Amino acid sequence: MTDFNNTETDYRKIPREQLNPNIPQGRGMVKWAPFATLPEQFENIQQYLIDQNKIDRPILSDDQLNDLNLHLHQAFHSDAFVNIEYYQNGWLENINIKIKNIDMIQMFLEGYSLNNSATIKLSLFDITRITKVD
Secondary structure, eight states: OOOHHHHOOOGGGSOGGGSOTTSOOOOGGGGGGGGGHHHHHHHHHHHHHHHHTOOOOOOOOHHHHHHHHHHHHHHHHHTOEEEEEEEETTEEEEEEEEEEEEETTTTEEEEEESSSOOEEEEETTTEEEEEEOO
């Protein structure tokens, strides 16, 4: 067995058994910690790009609100499915529902979805358009 401690100066070439166990191990992966923020930065940039496409809540005129109110009550009394376009978190969403109840005090409507029988609640302030489903 060759004694590397006297001739070799590169510790990487000396077998581990012959190294002094009291030598500190070093920082290990701690030195790479600053690069761990890059995925978070990438996610933040992606979120900024998504947020750029979001819209503000549409402001409807009095005529549009009266028209929505008329369509809403017609759909409620005809017991038919309607397509409702509504604002949610910066996006305009669509849903097909049958209106079960209109609560004018708390300003929401309840309905059943065309796809399943779960009850859905929508704020009347979020509704932007109501059309009949063919």
